[in-house]
Amino acid sequence: MLTKLNKDEFDQVYKIMEASFPPDEYRPYEGQQKLLDNPNYQIYVAKEDDNFLEIQGFMAVWQFESLSFIEHFAVDSKYRNTGLGSRMLQEIMEHLAGRICLEVELPNNDMAKRRIEFYQRNELYYNDYPYIQPAISKGRNPIPLRIMTSGGVVSQREYQEIRDILYREVYRVEHKPI
Secondary structure: OEEEOOHHHHHHHHHHHHHHOOHHHOOOHHHHHHHHHOOOEEEEEEOOOOOOOOOOEEEEEEEOOOEEEEEEEEEOHHHOOOOHHHHHHHHHHHHOOOEEEEEEEOOOOHHHHHHHHHHHHOOEEEEEEEEEEOOOOOOOOOEEEEEEEEOOOOOHHHHHHHHHHHHHHHOOOOOOOO
């Protein structure tokens, strides 16, 4: 079901991204598109079949030696609540190497709680360590989030290693202990 993005499909993915995430959670068009040149970054798309032109959902994934980070995961609103998201997540989890992680909002409202429960139903574990997503690009704001991981809840040391990889490789910032 998931295939690697063809660069000519990027506009469709970006449109879904804009509709699915607040501006502080994704890069401006050019910055997001430029990531396609990074060998550690890949976007996977879900379509009905190879001949079906409409993208139903996508996952933007960073792959590192010991960690795979799902940075963005969204299903087009027309295809939500059909089980597509669960099928996409299960498929990608079977193919990614190492521990898998993603960021989630704090469970401060019903929608955020539902997202966390969705990931928990799909074998990801909520880690309650304080985490701030650095500003994703100039003009965007940092966001308090949490990390969810495959394989169980992580220790504080493992969490710090994950955070340091994300800060260094994805957000290009150095973590400065408080």
